Amino acid sequence: MKYHLLSEAKKALEYVNRVENSKCTGGTEDVLNLVFNTTVWKAYTDAAIRTANILSSFIQIHGDLNQQEEDFFYTLVRNNVHGDTLIIGSAIALEPGLFNSYPRYCPYALKENGTVKAFDIAVNYNYLTTSTEWYNVVRSKDFTAATIKTDLITYNESSATLTEVEFDQPTAKYNDGHWTFPYFDCGGGNIWMVTYSSPIFYIDTNRSILFRGVATIDIELTNVDINQCDLEEGATKGALDVFRGTHNCQATTKCVPLLGQGFRRGAYLCECQRGFYYPVDSPVRAYSGYEIETYVDKYFQQVEIPFRCVRCARGCDSCVDATPCLYPLDIGIRLFVVLFTIIMIIGCGVVSLLIFKYKHEMVMKTASPIFLHLMCFGAILMCCQIFIAYLEPTDILCMIEIWPLHLGFSVMFGALIIKTWRISVIFGVGSVKRVNLPDSALLKRLLPLIFVFILLITIWTGTNPPRVEILTLTNSLKFYSCSVTWCNYTMYGIEALLLLFGVYLCFTVRKAPAHFNESKHITWAVYNAIILGSFIIILTQFMSESGGPDILYLLLLAQLQVFITITIALIFIPKFWAIRNGTRPEVNNGAVTTITGRVKSQMPTTVSNMRADVRSIAVQTDDITLEMPLTPSNSFKTSKYSSKVSPLLEVPANNYTNPEHVNELETTNDKTPDKIV
Template sequence: MSPVLFLLQLLPPLLSAQVTIISELGTTTESIGNGTGASGATYSPDPSGSVATPSDAPEEDWMPAEAFLFSGDSTVLERAECDRAYSLSGQSGPLPHGFFGPLRSSMDALANMANFLNMIFQASDLRESSVRDDMEWYHAMVRSLLEADPLIRHALLTFDADPAAPVPQLVLRASRNPAPVYQNILLQDLSSRWESLHPPAPAPDDTWFSGLKFPDSPGPTLSKRVLFNDLSTLDTPKWGRGDSYVTNRSGVRWAGGPFLECEDGRFLPGWLLTLSTSFYGLKPDLSPEFRGVIRVDVNVQGFDVNQCATGDAWFANTHECNRTTMECEPIPGQGFRLGQYCCRCREGYYSPPMDEGGAPNGSNGEGVSVCYPALPICLPCWPGCGSCVDSAPCWVEEDWFLRAWVLAVQGFFMLLVFISMLVAYQFRRSRRIRASGLLLLETILFGSLLLYFPVFILYFRPSTFRCILLRWVRHLGFAIVYGTVTLKMYRVLKVFLSRTAQRVPYMSSVHLLRLLGFMVVTVSWFLCAWTVGVLQNRDRNIPLLITSTTSDGQGFNVCDLDRWDYMMAVGGWIT
């Protein structure tokens, strides 16, 4: 059996094996090489994602292609005439992250084929083989590559017997019929028509080939493999050890942008992306030597374009949403089309109502997305509002005049209490004051000041500390005032309700203050326990400070009132 027939038998299982050269999709944008842009005039997409028109062609010639890029409607291409393919240039960054999953099969097929050709052309028996003698073998190679993935529309193989020649010696292309009815394959030999493959811009250029053969930077990294011969079937092996090189993950490149194919004067629907990699033979010194390029054109029409993505990938951050007031949300499942995103007002902004026809995607308001090409107008919410649906304040507007008036009235009564304390001390030798007890009177007035003090605390904006302080002054004031009054009544009743003829021991004011101190200590112990419980509730997301709303939906912060607070309020009102 001849070596060529033997290799043809080995070819199908080798191509069917999946040799994964991309271990992690997240790192492929850094490891896989990138192609250069088209030759000729330089043009790049504007912020909206549209493509600028080349300077060497009338603008109207390419309008259907640009319209198809946004609409995805193939009928716009049927009415347009073309004389060459149309390529989207200016996409010099890495591929979008979402492309690597669908392209994995095509990339694996390229890697498998490249490594298989590396093994073939680096074998000593085939190093001097003639191209014409092995033409059928090359036909089988390019056809097998076309069958590796249904998304591949074209597969192309070039071979260079002379690595220094600017034009490859052999150019074979296998094309799949885009119509799903016939499923036929067209095999062409384009060796004599190399220039026809690369018409002027905006058609794709030849960087998929020249960038690999004459790279501006060092070529793709090759990994060396050493093969030791231990084949018992060979009686007289010619070699006991062989050196070979295989392509690593940086060997796969892509063109500067997808393109629309022109056939019979009409654009074919479906954007194509060119993927290519090179294969190598061996020089006499056993170093790698460029032999050719294999290329596939993959149909990416079903791949989503994410204009909301960040970074330098294709079409990333090319949306028209306002970066300050809006958030961009991509619409999945739309295929290779631009403008498939919606703009949503950020937190702290709202979209005012539009006239009829201004917002075709629904009513505006908080959280409502308006999709391209209609864009919302996002206005800032009222100061202090985290989210809103209109310009109305979401917090209660404080009436400073009314608050100041209430605080002034409260301060006036507190001043009267303080003056009463001074007057009582000034007339401490008076018979009435001495009979009532100066210390007890001063204690009652001091407790009254504590009961008036909560109005001053409520004047300021509520906080956890002020809510805790409010309970302390209220409870301590209540205990001091009503505890002292109760003890005074107890002393009087003990004297006048005695049924014995003996004199009842008189209870002095100091003795009553000791009993009052015991009552205040008990209340303080309760307040300490309550404070500890409140602080623990904060760790369990049970806040003491809550947000309440009015009947109009305006919010305000207020201290949370529990049952004990209502009991104290009712008790104070009854007394």
């Protein structure tokens, strides 16, 4: 139905164009058979209705209008067109015999060039023909239900008694009249117009209402714009809305009506839609509707209409040319970051292979190889974020990107902190208690921590995942980035709490014996992660809208260096160095070296000085137990672990030649040594 109406409207516009370009032959037969919204002109019809009712009153009194002079009729129609309104003309068309001066009589007033002209159009135009819509449609109506008013009139006669006289008069209403289709008035105003006709009545002796003519007003359409653009929701409706949607603007453009162009086709511009630009260097950056309509008439669907705009560069909301809006990524920087990350992953793999190769070395056994492998695995997981961030962000990639970084963090630093926790537990209990914490027991404590991180990331992904957003730099260039929400800060806070717990553990074991400096380097790694890591994260947030995507990519690499490269270096370089040099547990002339590097409490150099209650300490993994004798509590004056820990000093050489046989050492008394395992 809508397509049919648009098709009819387009045909009407083509007809308008043909009529205006053809020779006028007289008459009003050139009609547009379209239904218009005439309610917007209803206020102007009052002039025609009042004129018709005045003439009906005269006819009802005298039976005809022969008593009136011609000036009377011309005065009525001239008065209707005076004023600054859309009314351009007004006529009174009478039935034959009603005004005997002429066989046909139709006085007409027309507003033209600032003045009003009045003449009888019946001289050259027979309005009584059936083709005259504004007269014959009203003439053929049934007025049996028309309104009859009874007025009471008191005439001022010379008699002493004044009486009221009843006067019946048929009265025309708005619905009794008729709006014509728009037509070209050739011979009248030679313009496109629409006419409203109000009937003139007479009541005969049988109380029947007879048609006696019409009074009309003409609305000029020449100055009424044809709006061919689409009717927007909420827009004010007009009389010529029937032509809405008949424009020929293409999909990349939008129709903008030109005001003041009158009743003619093509009165619009095709401006570029948002996100497109006009490809021609012109003062008016839009296609002319007149040119488009002419082109359509000429080729009529034989070729594709070329009046199209060009899409803006990617990332531009609007533009005037092809200037890019997105920040140009530096491929060199990004490839460097990717290559460096690949080297990091290869490095983690090599470290893991070396751990497996030297797993029977005491330095590896005492450090729990399974946790060292987990650290390498967590580091590789964190590196995977670089490859995801290399791609252009999408909602899916933004959700995926949070997984490797935070999950890898929980695996790597969880393994590191759980090892520190074991040292804290061993050196935090009483000297006579036995602590059984093999690697399998630590794994059971690490897995819940990792599960908690998985649960948190899952909730994050499901409730408030990061989305792609467009950030704008100071130079107006834009780039795509994953949004930062409160969930990001929550996760950073949880990770910071985990690292702070690691700091606390490092503080509790600061005076523990530093066998191969394991605890000391764990402490440094945790301090580095919480201090430098926090600095990089804060710097990244501050640089998010000023540095650009390449800077953020480099900061991501720097973040991985803090959390991965430095941590791996602190933990593994001392171990591989010890393996290369064949280093044994540190013994400094009978003193204990703590994880802070300080030497505590010189010990006696003879076995006779160790005859007090001597106990042993063991660093236990799943397959070895390394025991070390402990001195009495009064042997150390400055350390809270002095009552528990003593280096191997006065042990016979033949019993210390192999560290794996340390558990065979006997104390000088008859008691079986207690073990802290």
